[in-house]
Amino acid sequence: MHLDLDAFYAAIEQRDHPEWRGRPLVVGAQPGGRGVVATCSYEARRYGVHSAMPIAQAARRLPPETIYRRPDMARYAEVSQQIMRLLQQLSPLIEQVSIDEAYLDVSGLERLIGTPQQIGERAKALIKDKTGLTASVGIGPNRLIAKLASETSKPDGLRVVEAEQVQAFLDPMPISVLRGVGTKTTPRLLAMGLKTVGDVRHQPLERLRQALGARAGTALHLQARGIADDAVQPVTQRQSISKETTFGEDVTDEQQLRETLHWAAQEVGYLARHQALAGALVTLKLRLQPFETHSRSRTLSQRTASDQLIFQTAWELFASSPWRGRPVRLIGVGLSGWEPAACPTQPDLFAASEPQPSTLTTDKLDQTLDAIRDKLGDGLIQRGVRRS
Structure with missing residues (x-):
């Protein structure tokens, strides 16, 4: 299971200040200065604002009623730890990969909780009930599928991809969702007529290796078939x-x-x-x-x-x-x-x-x-x- 807290910093600010709910909110630098947006509420994202955008550019897009907040990392880290402790009630195998994101090994929980859908619902309910925050959850047979499943269910969503559904889930997706496909690799794949993950899957391994190199070509070949790492490393091994x-x-x-x-x-x-x-x-x-x-x-x-x-x-x-x-x-x-x-x-x-x-x-x-x-x-x- 991959769990991603929705607009984490901004969501905490809106939770603690109910009068700011429903208004565009930016956590990061202040208008008139230099710096970037750390994160922003979904109300601000409707104006095309996103993380790492220069604050001057963001301020030009946002309406006058926008709230601007400096990051309070101590408070965010405290809430993050609270959520990780809650998730330990589900599984002892948790790998926190950032302040607002974690992988959980939920294999074997069917007899304790129920179906993967019910496991995901339990995780979301725990977080909502105890912290008032929402999370997007994806569950799949490995890290790649779980991560993509959570990304396609944002915000406040839940998507389960069973092993037999992996190919149908991946095939229509653009090649950009595959790890390692960026501004250098994309033109090569497009020149080969490959636009979706399904297109990549139907290519012979040797052709991908010739076009991208042995290592990158093999990695892409495996990803397009939904083959990826399924190990969850506890935070103590970070x-x-x-x-x-x-x-x-x-x-x-x-x-x-x-x-x-x-x-x-x-x-x-x-x-x-x-x-x-x-x-x-x-x-x-x-x-x-x-x-x-x-x-x-x-x-x-x-x-x-x-x-x-x-x-x-x-x-x-x-x-x-x-x-x-x-x-x-x-x-x-x-x-x-x-x-x-x-x-x-x-x-x-x-x-x-x-x-x-x-x-x-x-x-x-x-x-x-x-x-x-x-x-x-x-x-x-x-x-x-x-x-x-």
Whole structure:
């Protein structure tokens, strides 16, 4: 089962402020400044606004009665944890892949709950009754089918795809739903006369491998037949925490890229601290035209969960990269290489110098900001990003 909370940040704001229900609401940057939309309500989406859209562009499309809110990550993370605890009442095998999205292994629950439809209804009811929020749910024989099923049932929907229904479900879909099909692969497939998943399925494997390469061609061949990974990894086995954003249009403005990366680093840092983790490996992810995906990593001298250190490291990786100046479609940052943050390491008694004050100061500031957010909420305070 794949479960995706609908317009999560915006839905929490509208739940906690009933007077905002039914009105366009944007969570992210404020009009008149720079930055992007983190998420928005479905009322705002009717005006063509979407996540990662520059706030200036969004504000031009939206009516005067629109509500604009700064993200309150502490509150959103708290609600996310509450929902994950509720889902544990259904299945102990839960893989949380983002703050508002998770996979569950629900095999074997038929005797306890009922049909897959009833299992999905139980999950949605648990969330609605306890939090007042809605979720889109997809259930299928593997992760690919479950994810596509939830995507086709948004918002507040439920779709079950049985094993014998997979091909009928996939065949009419456009090739863009397949993983790895982007601006580089799509023209090749269209030139071959392939527009739907069914078209791809009817192609010989060798032809796909010749057109796309052995690895990509094989992956597409399998996906078109509904063959994909069905393993659900519990959150305790999670290897990294990451946050990325896909822009609606390619971005070359470095200030917008800095602000987006800064926001992503704050989400990663807060989630790491919330799970009492500290990481030594910071990874920058970029997607450029024509659908080139690149990553660069740096190992830190000591593990951290500091927003600012994660951001500074990621921005240095970007600034020194050979891709600087090229249009960016996606940007993100990840943290891995874990050690429990609650278990500080013993400093070297004979070290020639003290630990860097900036790192220690940043850690204390993060803790202070977290405490203020947890106590007062409502996005009262957050870090600014220094303009360069």
